[in-house]
Amino acid sequence: MAGLDLEFAAQPLPPEAEALRAEVRAFLAQEREAGAFEPTCDCWLHHDVELTRRIAQRGWIGLTWPERYGGGGRSILERFVVTEELLAAGAPVGAHWVADRQSGPLFLKFGTEEQKRFFLPRITRGECFFAIGLSEPGSGSDLASVRTRAVRADGSWRLNGTKIWSSGAHRAHYMIVLCRTEPQGEDRHAGMSQLAVDLSAPGVTIRPIYNLAGEHHFNEVVFEDVEVPDERVIGEVGAGWQQVTSELAFERSGPERYMSIYPLFVELLRRIGPDPEAATASELGRLAARLFTLRQMSLSVNGRLQAGLSPDLEAALVKDVGTRFERDVPEAARMLAPFDADGRAEAPFPSLLADALLHAPSFTLRGGTNEILRGLIARGLGLR
16 A cells, blocks of 8 residues: 555553652642642643642653753653643643643754743743644634734734634743745645744734633634744744644644543543443443553554654544544443433532533544544545
8 A cells, every 4th residue: 555554553651650650640649639629621721820830840841851941851651651640630731731742842843042941941840831823713624724924024023813712822921823924825835934922912912712611711812913023933934834743743642632531431430330230331341442542552652752753643543533532431421320400419420521521522623623634644544
């Protein structure tokens, strides 16, 4: 077959990663016992700046980055374990999530030395938060249709346009904006660049978008003649498309693409109890098998990232399969463990289920729709 083959080689965790797991788990148990948080689904969308700073004090933000930039100099597999434990606990870690997961690695790969020294230590201290500036009104998942534009003006850039579905932008300090810096030609992917935009700058307007649960997480961000200094261009002018696609492997392959509903799954098992009926046991077994398989796939992708490879297709597949699993868990919980409309059930099962059901429609949309990802996978495998 023409094209590439998918590879999901077994990836064991080293002893130091398991030792770190015990440390993180103990910290989170102590935080929860002290009343610092209650577990939630989609915890990486919930912000708690003080918890983020306590996590930072332990060196768990920027864990893999070089020590000269405030990082921990540890492995991607150790970071995988920290991520897994934070999600399993349902801890509100949204403040630093984007900066730690993809903004920092983007600076490390493409940024200037000045950018690395300015941004990375602030991120690792839990003092600088980032939002993603990709999607635009009317463009869906077609990033090549980006209309936000930056024009050179006296040693800087004038930015105009609109970004939408910008998670946490109202709490972030900066946004990495994908924009056109050259007129669109025959190659729709050419002529784009990435800018690190100060969200407190004149000309930036952030408007809330409320979700089905009435929560303000998403935003529309409007740029009107925003001045962006030359030193805030990331990488090469015109190479934004190649940079952003390499960045997406970090966004799509992590445990958050199948563990957003993990606290609900745990409470479902507790509610069903140790002696379920045969049909219920079968359904729970299928869900557990899918979860285990997804974990092995994600571990494999992280192992390849550790080796310096770019497993873009594998990451896309983890996201596709993982978010479908995330949508299935609350539906299974609703059918297997119903409770009265007035919420008479052992806490926290009712609130976790309600939260997961309200968020479930977004699972297969964020980070690139599953339909778009399947197209990418098919092309990569030579199937279209």
